[in-house]
Amino acid sequence: MTASAPTAPLPHRPAAPLRAAGVLALAASVWVAAGCSGGDDDVTATDLGASGVGTCLQLDDSIGAEISELPAVECSEPHTHEIFAVIDSTADTYPGFDALEDEAQVACLEAFETYVGISAFDSNLFYSWMVPTLASWEDTDVGERGDREILCVAGAGDGEPLTQSVEATGW
DSSP states (O other): EEESSSOOBSHHHEEEEETTTTEEEEBBBOOOOTTOOSSTTTOEEEEOOGTTOEEEEOTTTTTOEEEEEEEEOOTTTTTEEEEEEEEEEEOOSSOOOHHHHHHHHHHHHHHOOOHHHHOTOOEEEEEEEOOOOOHHHOOOOOOOTTTOOEEEEEEESSSSOOSOOOTTTTO
């Protein structure tokens, strides 16, 4: 996936925050093996699948434009983002990065209020997304049809770490 502003899926690319920090769009490969190391820092990556909602992530500047593993942490630990929706793209064939970005921006905005309990426009959080790349879209190791998942993520608008889930907080 590759990341971009407002929202995007994996292998997904990252994006930038919507609020003060900008919009984070991540597009990197979402398919990660449970228990795999997220790098030398011993952060564990998790197989997100359909149950990725509520997964908290600790992302840093070392994240590239395309990623295949996400560093998942317990939501009670300091973290930068939380997955609040996993949405299957409606496209039958790879529509291109810009079209996936457009789909993600709308879908994640619609899902934000249901999960957080407040409109994204009134929230102290930002939202973003991760979208599949062409390679992950076609990778049947990810799923029968390849990677079609858009991951919607939220983070603190002030850039401070989160230390709990944002679900139903009304932040």
